[in-house]
Amino acid sequence: MKGGxxxxxxxxxxxxxxxxxxxxxxxxxxxxxxxxxxxxxxxxDDVDLxxxxxxxxxxxxxxxxxxxxxxxxxxxxxxxxxxxGEKGLQLRDQIIQITDNFxxxxxxxxxxxxxxxxxxxxxxxxxxxxxxxxFAVFYQYKRGNVAIIxxxxxxxxxxxxxxxxxxxxxxxxxxxSIGNKMDLSEIEFLEYFxxxxxxNVIAIxxxxxxxxxxxxxxxxxxxxxxxxxxxxxxxxxxxxxxxASLSHTGALAENSQLIKAIIKQSGVIQARSFYExxxxxxxxxxxxxxxxxxxxxxxVSLVAGSGGAGTISADLTIEYGLKFPILGxxxxxxxxxxxxxxxxxNRFALxxxxxxxxxxxxxxxxxxxxxxxxxxLLLGEEKVEGILSMMFCSSRFxxxxxxxxxxxxxxxxxxxxxxWLIGEVKEINRVSRLLSDNNIxxxxxxxxxxxxxxxxxxxxxxxxx
Amino acid sequence: MKGGxxxxxxxxxxxxxxxxxxxxxxxxxxxxxxxxxxxxxxxxDDVDLxxxxxxxxxxxxxxxxxxxxxxxxxxxxxxxxxxxGEKGLQLRDQIIQITDNFxxxxxxxxxxxxxxxxxxxxxxxxxxxxxxxxFAVFYQYKRGNVAIIxxxxxxxxxxxxxxxxxxxxxxxxxxxSIGNKMDLSEIEFLEYFxxxxxxNVIAIxxxxxxxxxxxxxxxxxxxxxxxxxxxxxxxxxxxxxxxASLSHTGALAENSQLIKAIIKQSGVIQARSFYExxxxxxxxxxxxxxxxxxxxxxxVSLVAGSGGAGTISADLTIEYGLKFPILGxxxxxxxxxxxxxxxxxNRFALxxxxxxxxxxxxxxxxxxxxxxxxxxLLLGEEKVEGILSMMFCSSRFxxxxxxxxxxxxxxxxxxxxxxWLIGEVKEINRVSRLLSDNNIxxxxxxxxxxxxxxxxxxxxxxxxx
Numbered sequence: 001m002k003g004g005x006x007x008x009x010x011x012x013x014x015x016x017x018x019x020x021x022x023x024x025x026x027x028x029x030x031x032x033x034x035x036x037x038x039x040x041x042x043x044x045d046d047v048d049l050x051x052x053x054x055x056x057x058x059x060x061x062x063x064x065x066x067x068x069x070x071x072x073x074x075x076x077x078x079x080x081x082x083x084x085g086e087k088g089l090q091l092r093d094q095i096i097q098i099t100d101n102f103x104x105x106x107x108x109x110x111x112x113x114x115x116x117x118x119x120x121x122x123x124x125x126x127x128x129x130x131x132x133x134x135f136a137v138f139y140q141y142k143r144g145n146v147a148i149i150x151x152x153x154x155x156x157x158x159x160x161x162x163x164x165x166x167x168x169x170x171x172x173x174x175x176x177s178i179g180n181k182m183d184l185s186e187i188e189f190l191e192y193f194x195x196x197x198x199x200n201v202i203a204i205x206x207x208x209x210x211x212x213x214x215x216x217x218x219x220x221x222x223x224x225x226x227x228x229x230x231x232x233x234x235x236x237x238x239x240x241x242x243x244a245s246l247s248h249t250g251a252l253a254e255n256s257q258l259i260k261a262i263i264k265q266s267g268v269i270q271a272r273s274f275y276e277x278x279x280x281x282x283x284x285x286x287x288x289x290x291x292x293x294x295x296x297x298x299x300v301s302l303v304a305g306s307g308g309a310g311t312i313s314a315d316l317t318i319e320y321g322l323k324f325p326i327l328g329x330x331x332x333x334x335x336x337x338x339x340x341x342x343x344x345x346n347r348f349a350l351x352x353x354x355x356x357x358x359x360x361x362x363x364x365x366x367x368x369x370x371x372x373x374x375x376x377l378l379l380g381e382e383k384v385e386g387i388l389s390m391m392f393c394s395s396r397f398x399x400x401x402x403x404x405x406x407x408x409x410x411x412x413x414x415x416x417x418x419x420w421l422i423g424e425v426k427e428i429n430r431v432s433r434l435l436s437d438n439n440i441x442x443x444x445x446x447x448x449x450x451x452x453x454x455x456x457x458x459x460x461x462x463x464x465x
Numbered sequence: 466m467k468g469g470x471x472x473x474x475x476x477x478x479x480x481x482x483x484x485x486x487x488x489x490x491x492x493x494x495x496x497x498x499x500x501x502x503x504x505x506x507x508x509x510d511d512v513d514l515x516x517x518x519x520x521x522x523x524x525x526x527x528x529x530x531x532x533x534x535x536x537x538x539x540x541x542x543x544x545x546x547x548x549x550g551e552k553g554l555q556l557r558d559q560i561i562q563i564t565d566n567f568x569x570x571x572x573x574x575x576x577x578x579x580x581x582x583x584x585x586x587x588x589x590x591x592x593x594x595x596x597x598x599x600f601a602v603f604y605q606y607k608r609g610n611v612a613i614i615x616x617x618x619x620x621x622x623x624x625x626x627x628x629x630x631x632x633x634x635x636x637x638x639x640x641x642s643i644g645n646k647m648d649l650s651e652i653e654f655l656e657y658f659x660x661x662x663x664x665n666v667i668a669i670x671x672x673x674x675x676x677x678x679x680x681x682x683x684x685x686x687x688x689x690x691x692x693x694x695x696x697x698x699x700x701x702x703x704x705x706x707x708x709a710s711l712s713h714t715g716a717l718a719e720n721s722q723l724i725k726a727i728i729k730q731s732g733v734i735q736a737r738s739f740y741e742x743x744x745x746x747x748x749x750x751x752x753x754x755x756x757x758x759x760x761x762x763x764x765v766s767l768v769a770g771s772g773g774a775g776t777i778s779a780d781l782t783i784e785y786g787l788k789f790p791i792l793g794x795x796x797x798x799x800x801x802x803x804x805x806x807x808x809x810x811n812r813f814a815l816x817x818x819x820x821x822x823x824x825x826x827x828x829x830x831x832x833x834x835x836x837x838x839x840x841x842l843l844l845g846e847e848k849v850e851g852i853l854s855m856m857f858c859s860s861r862f863x864x865x866x867x868x869x870x871x872x873x874x875x876x877x878x879x880x881x882x883x884x885w886l887i888g889e890v891k892e893i894n895r896v897s898r899l900l901s902d903n904n905i906x907x908x909x910x911x912x913x914x915x916x917x918x919x920x921x922x923x924x925x926x927x928x929x930x
Contacts, residue, residue, distance in 0.1 A: 083772075084807050152773020154887075158857045159771070162887045207776055235773065240789055241780035244815055247808070248772030273777055275910035306624070307548075307713030308617020308700065311672055312738055315706035324705055342549050343712070350709055392623045422619075422627045444909070445740035 003077065003135035004053040007114065008032060010137045014122075015129030019045065040069045049073045051114065051133050056080030059110070060094045067104045075133055076110035082180045082250025083111060092182060102183040111249060112179030113153035118143045118172050134177070140164060144171015145200040146285050149189045151207045151235070151249050153177050155274060163278045169436040170282050173198050180249045185210035190218045190230075200227055200288035203281040205274070207235045208251035212262045219266035223464045229284045230268040233277045234259060267462040269455050276451075279443075283452045284459070286439040293414045294460035295385035298322040300453060301349035301378045304390045310352045313390060313446055320454045324348040325383035334377050338370055349384055368405040375406055379413045386416040386456070388449055393423035393431050403431055407438050416456060418442075420449040468542065468600035469518040472579065473497055475602045479587075480594030484510065505534045514538045516579065516598050521545030524575070525559045532569045540598055541575035547645050547715025548576060557647060567648040576714060577644030578618035583608045583637050599642065605629060609636015610665040611750050614654045616672045616700070616714050618642050620739060628743045634901040635747050638663050645714045650675035655683045655695075665692055665753035668746040670739070672700045673716035677727045684731035688929045694749045695733040698742045699724060732927040734920050741916075744908075748917045749924070751904040758879045759925035760850035763787040765918060766814035766843045769855045775817045778855060778911055785919045789813040790848035799842050803835055814849055833870040840871055844878045851881040851921070853914055858888035858896050868896055872903050881921060883907075885914040 008022055012032045022031045025038045037043055040050060040062075050066045052059055056078050066074060081088040099105050108115060114133035121142045122128050132138055136157035141164055150156055156177035164170060173196075176189050187210055193199045202222070209215055222228045236245040237256060245251040263270055269284075271277040287294070300322045304310035317324070326348050327335070335345040335356075343355035353374055360370040378384050410417055419435055419442040421428045432442040443449040473487055477497045487496045490503045502508055505515060505527070515531045517524055521543050531539060546553040564570050573580060579598035586607045587593050597603055601622035606629055615621055621642035629635060638661075641654050652675055658664045667687070674680055687693045701710040702721060710716040728735055734749075736742040752759070765787045769775035782789070791813050792800070800810040800821075808820035818839055825835040843849050875882055884900055884907040886893045897907040908914040 080807055087807075150773070152771065152776070154771040154773050154857075158859065159774075159887050162889070162893075165890050205773060207773075233777065235776035235780060237780045238783040240783050240813070240815065241776050243811065243813070244772070244779040244817075245776040247811065247817070248776055273781060273910060273912050274774070275912065306617065306619040307709070308615070308619050308670060308672075309624075309739070311617070311700035311706050311710040311713055312698065314709040315700060315702045316738060318703040318705050342545055342552070346708065346712065348705070348708070350705065352709075352712070392619075394623065422624050424627070425630050428627075445738060447738050447740060 002053075005031060006135045006137050007051055007053055007077075007133055008034065010132040010134060014132040014138065015126070016131055018048070021047070040065050040071065043069070047071045049075065052076040052078060052110075053135060054078060056088070056091055056110070060091065060098055063095060063098050063105070067098060071105060073106050073108075075108040075112070075114050076179075077112055077114055077135060079111040081110045081182065083247055088250070095182065099183075107183040109177075109179040110182060111153075113156040113177035115177070116156065116172075116175040118174070121171075134175075136161065142169070142171035144173060144285060145198065145288055146170065146172050146203060146281050147174040147176070147189075147193045147196075147199045147201070148172065148203045149176050149178060149186050149193075150205040151178055151181070151251070152205050152274075153179065155205050155277075159274060167278065167282050167436075169439075170278070170285065181210055187211055187214050187218070190215070194218060194221055194225070194228070197227075200229065201281050201284045202228065202230045203277050204230065204268075205233045205235065205277065207245035207249045208254060209259075209262055212258075216262060216265045219268055220464070223267050223462055226463070226465070227288060229288075229459055230266075231271055231277055231280045231284070232263065232266070232268045233271045233274065234263060269459055269462075279448060279452060280455055283441050283455070286436075286441050287416060287456065290439040291414060292416045293385075294456050294463070295416065295453070296457070296460050297385060298454070298457040299325040299349075299383055299385045300388055301325075301351065301381070301384045301386070302388045302390070303351045303353050303374060303378065305352075305354055305392045306390065307352050307354070309390045309446070310350060313388070313450070314350055316447055316450050317388070320450050322450070322454060322457070324350050325381075328381055328383065331377050331381045335374070338373060349378065349381070351378070368402045372406050372409060375409050375417075379409065379415055384415070386453060387418070388453060389417065389419045390446065391419060391421055391431075393421050393427040395424060395427045403434055407434070410438060410440055416453065418449045418453055420444075420446050467518075470496060471600045471602050472516055472518055472542075472598055473499065475597040475599060479597040479603065480591070481596055483513070486512070505530050505536065508534070512536045514540065517541040517543060517575075518600060519543060521553070521556055521575070525556065525563055528560060528563050528570070532563060536570060538571050538573075540573040540577070540579050541644075542577055542579055542600060543574075544576040544644075546575045546647065548712055553715070560647065564648075572648040574642075574644040575647060576618075578621040578642035580642070581621065581637075581640040583639070586636075599640075601626070607634070607636035609638060609750060610663065610753055611635065611637050611668060611746050612639040612641070612654075612658045612661075612664045612666070613637065613668045614641050614643060614651050614658075615670040616643055616646070616716070617670050617739075618644065620670050620742075624739060632743065632747050632901075634904075635743070635750065646675055652676055652679050652683070655680070659683060659686055659690075659693070662692075665694065666746050666749045667693065667695045668742050669695065669733075670698045670700065670742065672710035672714045673719060674724075674727055677723075681727060681730045684733050685929075688732050688927055691928070691930070692753060694753075694924055695731075696736055696742055696745045696749070697728065697731070697733045698736045698739065699728060734924055734927075744913065744917065745920055748906050748920070751901075751906050752881060752921065755904040756879060757881045758850075759921050759928070760881065760918070761922070761925050762850060763919070763922040764790045764814075764848055764850045765853055766790075766816065766846070766849045766851070767853045767855070768816050768818050768839060768843065770817075770819055770857045771855065772817050772819070774855045774911070775815060778853070778915070779815055781912055781915050782853070785915050787915065787919060787922070789815050790846075793846055793848065796842050796846045800839070803838060814843065814846070816843070833867045837871050837874060840874050840882075844874065844880055849880070851918060852883070853918060854882065854884045855911065856884060856886055856888075856896075858886050858892040860889060860892045868899055872899070875903060875905055881918065883914045883918055885909075885911050
């Protein structure tokens with residue numbers, strides 16, 4: 001199937017409620033029951049938006065017809081503009097002339113994967129869908145509180161689908177591919193998402209800043225909002241990266257000191273890669289869904305199911321600038337009772353829970369009661385702003401990782417709780433699903449877990465109330 | 466099942482070829498068909514090794530009997546020694562006295578998970594097994610070229626099993642849990658693995674250095690060996706980490722500047738976490754299995770299936786100190802022919818392969834021919850020391866990720882080739898398996914891929930020939 005057909009498929013199969021007019025001067029008959037028109041000028045109704053999936057050279061003449069028809073917006077998905085040099089720049093100049101410098105018609109793209117708005121989950125039958133204009137067809141998705149603005153189509157297409165499969169609990173509200181941003185850019189989309197209260201997390205990938213001053217101003221506005229976070233990956237931080245972005249979205253080289261200054265002033269969370277971008281977005285998405293208070297001091301407690309992991313975790317936690325507070329007398333004394341005499345707990349909030357579990361098992365106490373008690377104590381400790389947990393999952397030792405019993409506790413706290421799960425892959429997946437159904441994120445490694453806690457502290461420090 | 470029983474199970478079910486005598490003063494009958502003895506002194510045959518899984522207090526008297534029996538080695542898995550303070554230190558002093566400062570009997574542990582040697586894969590039926598003395602029973606494993614020395618039992622137990630499941634291609638030769646290393650330490654095991662030519666990769670987790678001077682000397686020896694690499698995670702780099710390690714293996718605090726100097730002088734690859742330790746170990750394991758030449762300059766080529774990923778990849782690659790060499794005339798001209806006119810290739814070795822694939826598809830050429838050609842050209846380019854690949858995997862577009870066609874090429878090169886796969890999880894797993902069957906590693910993120918290439922350069926620089 002060609003790209004144009006896939007776009008119509010995406011609109012139709014995802015329940016777009018408006019009218020769709022496929023246009024092809026060379027086609028007769030219909031597409032998914034929609035009759036072809038040979039030109040927009042043949043359409044009798046008014047048209048709000050034109051979506052282009054035609055080779056770059058054919059765009060100016062069709063765009064002229066769109067202006068004539070009075071269409072106010074266009075999404076141009078074709079590539080071959082600023083990013084290919086001279087010929088592409090000529091095409092751009094033609095477009096600027098035809099649109100009277102984008103005053104007659106506003107343009108998303110070119111060189112993009114369209115816009116997506118999700119209104120209801122893909123498994124919601126007739127209610128599913130929203131507005132899907134990518135040439136990548138979306139089959140599985142959830143509505144959520146994350147909005148994506150990206151200069152890499154991959155982030156709105158294949159890589160996005162990959163992440164929706166990887167993080168089945170990750171819900172999206174919008175996914176906007178802005179391509180070369182010849183007209184509309186991160187600025188307009190950011191303005192829109194700031195006003196939209198269904199959006200908590202704005203995940204952005206940029207190869208260039210369209211208007212740094214305005215960008216900083218908008219980010220500052222977000223810094224004063226308690227329910228929104230911006231995460232940014234900036235491509236083209238190095239000379240080689242800039243060369244690559246020039247041939248990708250036609251982004252012109254930016255001074256790397258200037259880039260650093262913009263990011264710093266904007267106060268956004270910076271991600272180094274797409275991997276971090278999605279992981280951070282998922283974390284904040286869950287944080288907002290559970291009304292979690294962002295940790296201000298970085299005072300964390302670590303609950304570890306292994307001494308060696310405890311040591312490494314302590315090192316990495318400290319390296320990230322987080323701290324283990326000294327436990328209050330009340331908490332410490334309560335822990336002493338739970339722990340065996342031969343292995344008393346630490347005075348600081350690093351809890352190797354294993355000896356307490358062993359003691360419980362020796363006394364024929366269900367270990368989940370102990371686990372529940374330890375979490376309750378730590379969550380009740382004033383100085384502890386959140387909990388990092390390292391747990392071993394095995395179906396053969398299910399009693400030590402039966403989180404069903406602990407979830408209740410988790411649902412009544414405003415402190416973040418993160419998990420790093422190891423053990424049998426199947427059992428990890430089971431526990432992970434249980435936790436993420438309750439908006440408790442799990443991470444594939446210790447460092448990911450710590451890093452994601454650290455960004456919460458960054459975000460809290462960046463907030464201006 | 467109790468720990469002692471699990472150890473016997475592990476020995477028996479994994480085909481240990483020697484004789485096993487379970488000892489329990491209170492038990493009658495048999496264990497897996499092996500009759501209980503009440504004491505080692507009841508055994509008529511000579512005994513090579515005693516494995517202890519009894520509470521700490523009971524060890525001295527039984528150890529005395531072992532000495533009396535003339536047993537030359539013991540593995541003590543129980544905890545409750547140096548790591549629990551005063552009482553544990555008294556027990557240690559008793560052991561030193563009984564063993565005449567370890568001259569009468571050598572000791573592994575205490576507070577450990579035993580030693581494991583793998584002779585044949587777990588799916589090899591009657592031939593499977595080796596020597597398994599952990600109280601964690603191993604069901605699935607492969608014999609390979611990696612040896613583990615660890616002060617965290619988890620690395621020889623649950624976390625190890627997790628990694629064997631996560632990296633099904635990862636084969637082990639030895640897994641040695643050295644616990645508190647009251648007698649035998651990393652030094653003796655390292656000496657052994659240096660001499661053992663079935664071992665290429667030595668993965669170590671230490672909470673303290675037993676003999677820094679000797680450690681550096683042994684590592685230096687490895688630096689002169691073309692077929693061995695040491696990877697080290699050092700726990701207790703921070704004060705909090707040291708407090709944690711004191712209560713874990715009784716490791717005393719070490720000056721952090723001193724630790725840094727030891728690691729630097731040893732020239733080992735330093736991993737920051739268990740996650741990195743296993744990932745790095747797997748990478749080097751594959752590198753040695755495929756007789757790959759370590760890159761000296763860090764000159765790398767990147768084959769990307771997306772422009773945005775190309776930009777981010779370029780940034781991160783440069784940040785890790787790697788370089789994209791300028792392509793030679795011959796290679797560049799050959800690439801020009803493969804690429805469409807509207808999107809010519811870069812002069813430097815960052816290849817966004819997508820336009821070439823699109824051109825192929827427009828010309829009804831099978832994209833795998835193009836992919837094969839691009840890899841062949843880059844592998845043939847003198848200045849390129851290895852290839853990083855970012856590929857999109859989808860069963861619907863299998864023609865663009867059909868690596869079966871490319872594998873042949875990969876098998877005839879001595880340059881490292883790494884993959885970062887994105888797309889449908891199922892298809893990723895399929896392609897990943899195909900690649901890893903050919904000792905080509907795949908990574909879950911761009912940064913992991915780049916970091917793993919970077920350690921190859923580190924290792925090559927550390928080698929002294």
